Amino acid sequence: MLRRIRPPEEAGRFSLLHEFFEAQVDTRPEATAIIVEGRRITYAEIEQRANRLARYLHNHGIGRGSIVAILLSRSLDAYVSILGTLKAGAAYLPLDPEYPADRISYVLGDSHAETLITTASLASHHREFHGRIIAVDVDANAISSETSTRLPTDVVRVRSDDLCYVIYTSGSTGRPKGVLVGHRSVCNLVGAEAELFRVTSEDRVCQIASLSFDLSVEEIWLAFQAGACLVPVTRELAHAGLDLSKFLVENQVTVISCVPTLLSMLEEDIPTLHLVILGGEVYPENLLTRWARPGRRMVNTYGPTETTVTATYSDLTP
Structure with a gap:
């Protein structure tokens, strides 16, 4: 639906x-905004x-x-x-x-x-x-x-x-x-996704998309609007399934937004993940079965760049 x-x-x-x-700076200035190259900023x-x-x-x-x-x-x-x-x-x-x-x-x-x-x-x-x-x-x-x-x-x-x-x-x-x-369009997106996905200041959001791809807008602002921590992934790591799994586990990532192909590359479960957003291509049913867990929400999104990243969404269940 x-x-x-x-x-x-x-x-x-x-x-x-x-x-x-x-707004997050004004209320939680000492919270970690980004973990990059082992540094907490x-x-x-x-x-x-x-x-x-x-x-x-x-x-x-x-x-x-x-x-x-x-x-x-x-x-x-x-x-x-x-x-x-x-x-x-x-x-x-x-x-x-x-x-x-x-x-x-x-x-x-x-x-x-x-x-x-x-x-x-x-x-x-x-x-x-x-x-x-x-x-x-x-x-x-x-x-x-x-x-x-x-x-x-x-x-x-x-x-x-x-x-x-x-x-x-x-x-x-x-x-x-x-x-x-x-600004009006992207603020609408950020505000709507804040309500829809309920990311909190306790979350760690993976940033894996190239900054030239509009998915990066969703990743970055899912974190920043909530006072959460953004965890960027290097280009090399983004194409290394086993190493990427290890990175996500070590950094206790809780939110990821990616194409199904990338999720299928991950060879082990990420126990801390509670929100998985899939988009950009058709997802295979077996991928949903493999990654669905109690307490983990999986969502399919769609939207061309012209409509500001995401226009529609659907919750996924096996």
């Missing part, structure tokens, strides 16, 4: 995406770093109406860059470093991105980009010298109908196609 996710007026708590994160630490980046961007003329491309793998710098961009009032455009260079160049040109946040090494492959390049390694000292407080709202002036992010899909013509998503 399919159920309709509630509309904005019933589901949304905030009108801007980053406000979900800021608090909401307050990420907030301060994101605020510094936002001020750095603002001081270089980046704000409302700007598009900032982020060419980084799943890392602390990537999540700080997303939040810092939003806090500056700009929209972010995630790019996967594993993409072919010509695809990245096309997207940078087609999107009219004004700024590229990346590393010095990755930037060296895109010298044809004519906008501002911020290398998180080279420019780290300049960024860290900025004030760590939030930019005032009357300075940022971003509204709910402003652009939040741009995701490029494969496109029907063979050329990547940019999909523009506003």
Whole structure:
């Protein structure tokens, strides 16, 4: 049975995406927001770093109406860059470093991105980009010298109908196609999924999708809206079934959203998992039988990028 996710007026708590994160900073600043490379990073630490980046961007003329491309793998710098961009009032455009260079160049040109946040090494492959390049390694000292407080709202002036992010899909013509998503739409998604999936501050949410894929939006904000902990998985680990199982067990992951193919790669059960969200492809019945457990909720979701990640869902039972 399919159920309709509630509309904005019933589901949304905030009108801007980053406000979900800021609400957790204000109430639980010392809670762990991310476990990355064995480090536990608090909401307050990420907030301060994101605020510094936002001020750095603002001081270089980046704000409302700007598009900032982020060419980084799943890392602390990537999540700080997303939040810092939003806090500056700009929209972010995630790019996967594993993409072919010509695809990245096309997207940078087609999107009219004004700024590229990346590393010095990755930037060296895109010298044809004519906008501002911020290398998180080279420019780290300049960024860290900025004030760590939030930019005032009357300075940022971003509204709910402003652009939040741009995701490029494969496109029907063979050329990547940019999909523009506003704050109102994604806030509706986050608010609705908060009500639907009931993730809490005690959860650990796996972040396995490429940041250039809109599933990453669901993963990241399932965690951040609840004050939960985000647990990113490296690209290499995402393709290693046995090692990935071990990683999920060791990090006591409780929530995962993935394609059925990835779940089928896991060779052992993850006892701590209580919410499994499947989407992106048809799931085989035997997979459901294998993974269903008392106290574990399994959900099938569907939605094209144009409808903001998820449009419909159905609870699954063997």
